[in-house]
Amino acid sequence: MPVGTQGTVKAVAQDVLESLGAEIILGNTYHLYLRPGHQSIRRIGGLHKFMSWPRALLTDSGGFQVFSLNALRKVTDDGVRFRSHLDGSSHSFTPEHSVDVQIALGADILMAFDECTEYPADRTRAQESLRLTMAWARRSLDHFRAHCHEVPWFDPKGCCMQCFGIVQGGMYRDLRRACAERLIEMDFDGYAIGGLSVGEPRELTLEMIAEVLPLLPKNKPRYVMGVGYPDEIEQYARMGVDMMDCVLPTRAARHALLFTSEGRLNIKNKQYAEDQNPPDPACDCPVCRRYSRAYLRHLMQASEALSGTLNTIHNLAYYLGIMQRVRTSLESKFAVSPSDR
Amino acid sequence: MPVGTQGTVKAVAQDVLESLGAEIILGNTYHLYLRPGHQSIRRIGGLHKFMSWPRALLTDSGGFQVFSLNALRKVTDDGVRFRSHLDGSSHSFTPEHSVDVQIALGADILMAFDECTEYPADRTRAQESLRLTMAWARRSLDHFRAHCHEVPWFDPKGCCMQCFGIVQGGMYRDLRRACAERLIEMDFDGYAIGGLSVGEPRELTLEMIAEVLPLLPKNKPRYVMGVGYPDEIEQYARMGVDMMDCVLPTRAARHALLFTSEGRLNIKNKQYAEDQNPPDPACDCPVCRRYSRAYLRHLMQASEALSGTLNTIHNLAYYLGIMQRVRTSLESKFAVSPSDR
Numbered sequence: 003m004p005v006g007t008q009g010t011v012k013a014v015a016q017d018v019l020e021s022l023g024a025e026i027i028l029g030n031t032y033h034l035y036l037r038p039g040h041q042s043i044r045r046i047g048g049l050h051k052f053m054s055w056p057r058a059l060l061t062d063s064g065g066f067q068v069f070s071l072n073a074l075r076k077v078t079d080d081g082v083r084f085r086s087h088l089d090g091s092s093h094s095f096t097p098e099h100s101v102d103v104q105i106a107l108g109a110d111i112l113m114a115f116d117e118c119t120e121y122p123a124d125r126t127r128a129q130e131s132l133r134l135t136m137a138w139a140r141r142s143l144d145h146f147r148a149h150c151h152e153v154p155w156f157d158p159k160g161c162c163m164q165c166f167g168i169v170q171g172g173m174y175r176d177l178r179r180a181c182a183e184r185l186i187e188m189d190f191d192g193y194a195i196g197g198l199s200v201g202e203p204r205e206l207t208l209e210m211i212a213e214v215l216p217l218l219p220k221n222k223p224r225y226v227m228g229v230g231y232p233d234e235i236e237q238y239a240r241m242g243v244d245m246m247d248c249v250l251p252t253r254a255a256r257h258a259l260l261f262t263s264e265g266r267l268n269i270k271n272k273q274y275a276e277d278q279n280p281p282d283p284a285c286d287c288p289v290c291r292r293y294s295r296a297y298l299r300h301l302m303q304a305s306e307a308l309s310g311t312l313n314t315i316h317n318l319a320y321y322l323g324i325m326q327r328v329r330t331s332l333e334s335k336f337a338v339s340p341s342d343r
Numbered sequence: 344m345p346v347g348t349q350g351t352v353k354a355v356a357q358d359v360l361e362s363l364g365a366e367i368i369l370g371n372t373y374h375l376y377l378r379p380g381h382q383s384i385r386r387i388g389g390l391h392k393f394m395s396w397p398r399a400l401l402t403d404s405g406g407f408q409v410f411s412l413n414a415l416r417k418v419t420d421d422g423v424r425f426r427s428h429l430d431g432s433s434h435s436f437t438p439e440h441s442v443d444v445q446i447a448l449g450a451d452i453l454m455a456f457d458e459c460t461e462y463p464a465d466r467t468r469a470q471e472s473l474r475l476t477m478a479w480a481r482r483s484l485d486h487f488r489a490h491c492h493e494v495p496w497f498d499p500k501g502c503c504m505q506c507f508g509i510v511q512g513g514m515y516r517d518l519r520r521a522c523a524e525r526l527i528e529m530d531f532d533g534y535a536i537g538g539l540s541v542g543e544p545r546e547l548t549l550e551m552i553a554e555v556l557p558l559l560p561k562n563k564p565r566y567v568m569g570v571g572y573p574d575e576i577e578q579y580a581r582m583g584v585d586m587m588d589c590v591l592p593t594r595a596a597r598h599a600l601l602f603t604s605e606g607r608l609n610i611k612n613k614q615y616a617e618d619q620n621p622p623d624p625a626c627d628c629p630v631c632r633r634y635s636r637a638y639l640r641h642l643m644q645a646s647e648a649l650s651g652t653l654n655t656i657h658n659l660a661y662y663l664g665i666m667q668r669v670r671t672s673l674e675s676k677f678a679v680s681p682s683d684r
Binding site for chain 1: 349350351357374379383386633637640641642645647648653
């Protein structure tokens with residue numbers, strides 16, 4: 003899922019995202035709550051309508067940004083008080099308020115309000131954090147079920163919004179297992195594994211995913227949050243992960259880093275100044291079909307806005323291409339051949 | 344002609360420009376000379392190939408930027424010494440060097456090196472400036488004719504590059520007339536009226552165009568440089584001006600100013616915060632078909648890159664739409680009806 007923090011996947015227009023085959027994008031509740039405000043988006047008819055994105059949308063709970071962008075936050079059992087990174091104004095998110103904001107945004111998938119446990123965290127800290135996350139999961143889901151129909155555009159015949167729970171537990175396998183089991187009892191519409199890619203070594207990320215994934219129901223979406231590099235997302239998808247999101251392809255693009263079939267390419271490098279090859283000779287994206295490394299390097303050197311746009315389009319195409327190949331290979335692996343019928 | 348200063352019409356990809364119907368765009372010789380360098384672009388195969396723009400390109404002479412971006416320039420009969428606005432390095436443009444740089448860029452239309460007379464300028468100053476411009480026009484054209492074939496991609500069967508002369512003369516009608524007559528004797532491929540939109544009142548702009556335009560051969564392109572607002576370009580086009588360029592639609596877009604059939608609209612204004620109308624209800628551009636004022640305002644407020652892109656697409660569509668309507672109305676005005684045959 004490309005990340006569209008403020009109601010836009012940075013530098014890329016919606017029709018381009020559609021043509022790249024993006025079926026779902028992510029919006030950040032924290033950012034949209036602060037600006038333009040969830041009530042504004044609700045009055046307009048929801049985030050789909052606001053940003054003109056008819057395909058699927060997922061909103062996070064806002065928790066991650068509250069924790070990562072606010073040094074002065076105050077956490078209690080009730081929720082989190084924090085200051086806006088925009089103007090210093092004081093706000094609070096509780097599980098109920100996060101769900102209310104997400105209902106107003108009206109995405110297809112909402113996330114339960116959780117605490118993303120930092121890394122490293124000792125066992126006592128991870129346990130305490132998990133206690134909050136599990137209590138908040140219960141409150142998030144109850145509030146969601148009671149209020150998810152309360153939007154002006156609710157269509158009783160249409161699809162209902164879904165609410166996913168988030169497995170935390172730090173880097174402790176037993177805590178992770180306990181959390182997964184409790185969330186499954188609550189019967190969420192889907193399950194995410196959160197609190198990964200927060201600075202831990204990659205083997206640990208993999209260990210946690212390998213521990214939790216088999217516990218999660220196969221008939222519901224399984225989502226690993228905040229990953230990752232191209233080889234990571236391929237690895238996790240092949241393990242059975244259905245959904246992932248990461249700012250890496252878009253953020254790296256804006257900082258000159260292109261992911262290609264030949265490896266990573268820093269398009270700022272002088273060696274590309276007159277290189278007429280496409281960014282990735284094996285790529286069929288609109289950028290690789292039309293533009294050279296020399297041109298992309300020039301745009302970056304000249305601080306031109308088109309630089310971010312073209313780099314991002316390529317990186318998203320590369321990421322979406324990986325997922326497409328994984329899907330195709332899984333489909334052929336599990337396809338019923340005529341002789342098997 | 345949309346302006347593509349550094350080999351890109353700021354924030355808009357080439358396929359979008361094509362779909363908007365832009366048939367020719369302008370590149371700035373001064374900027375491309377400094378970065379990435381004309382020799383680099385020549386080795387790559389010219390500006391068309393470098394920026395992947397198969398339609399027409401016009402390059403200015405570099406003179407305007409040398410004069411407007413360089414407080415420390417030194418003008419002699421030979422040319423202009425100036426310092427790069429990027430790194431302070433010392434450079435000089437003579438008519439011959441400007442033409443060499445433009446040949447290396449390989450646009451379809453090159454401009455003679457001129458001095459854009461400032462406003463206000465007294466008669467003595469305007470005369471002296473015009474003396475330079477006319478001497479430089481002769482040298483530009485001679486050098487162009489001697490060297491325009493010296494590019495690796497020259498195709499003797501293809502179209503040759505063209506060189507346009509520029510009418511200067513300050514705000515003095517007789518100087519303007521004298522300049523036009525001298526340039527016509529030199530037999531350029533087309534003629535531009537320069538030194539306008541430099542701070543003079545609009546009636547004076549109009550007076551100068553009205554004075555010069557009838558003198559210029561009707562069978563060659565007539566180009567007014569650096570104009571203007573939507574009503575201006577319509578007015579001048581109806582007077583017989585064939586070509587115009589201006590940064591206004593693109594620059595204004597990046598600063599929140601949209602041109603619409605209902606007048607100018609500052610998309611930052613709070614009144615648009617929940618306005619679900621398209622920027623211009625009468626416009627059929629991809630932005631007006633898909634996005635609301637509320638969304639464009641949000642993108643601007645949030646300093647999102649997509650803001651510049653969408654605003655620019657709309658403004659360019661609006662400008663190109665004006666020209667399209669003028670063309671259609673002129674075609675019907677001069678069409679031979681069946682009964683006239």
